[in-house]
């Protein structure tokens with residue numbers, strides 16, 4: 001009766017650094033590795049310990065980044081806490097066409113730019129349970145200088161106020177709980193009426209009329225079997 005679009009959707013996930021989005025996204029990918037794809041961004045930031053080229057980011061110089069901006073390589077890009085970050089255009093359309101959801105793990109300015117380009121994308125904001133917890137997580141990472149942590153905290157604090165621009169907000173008090181909520185949001189989005197492409201009759205009108213008029217209508221569907 002109803003045919004909905006079977007294309008994938010763009011899922012934008014933002015969170016202040018330290019809100020725990022990395023772990024959440026990893027779980028979302030594990031839950032549905034065939035139908036979900038995480039876009040790997042390019043950045044001019046130096047790799048943190050344990051990060052891998054092509055997995056966490058494509059690490060390029062600031063000069064190379066600026067060159068790619070000119071070449072229209074990015075769907076969106078921004079300068080965040082002194083470093084450039086950008087989403088390569090490559091592959092996104094192909095994945096969406098194949099029915100694969102594309103996750104963009106980007107900050108707020110980038111999310112705003114995606115909203116202008118693709119308003120039907122799904123925008124989810126992950127919140128830390130409290131600012132105190134945010135500081136704890138930022139410091140606990142132990143990978144950055146105090147000055148950088150303060151810069152990130154200030155950026156994060158500003159970001160929290162932007163939450164109303166998103167469609168959904170999920171508080172990351174407990175990872176599995178947050179993942180469950182995001183799974184429900186993704187499922188619900190697939191049922192949105194604006195994804196309907198066609199409403200059609202799957203039974204001939206005469207047949208429906210006959211069924212409506214027939215007093216002995218067999219609503220069991222078992223026919224003469226029993």
Ligand code: 5GP
Nearest residue numbers: 017041077078080085086087105106107110
């Ligand atoms: P981090 O340095 O902690 O990996 O990332 C800093 C911020 O940049 C995070 O909020 C992250 O989501 C965001 N980010 C990562 N890649 C991109 C991107 O391609 N575009 C934008 N706009 N933000 C990004």
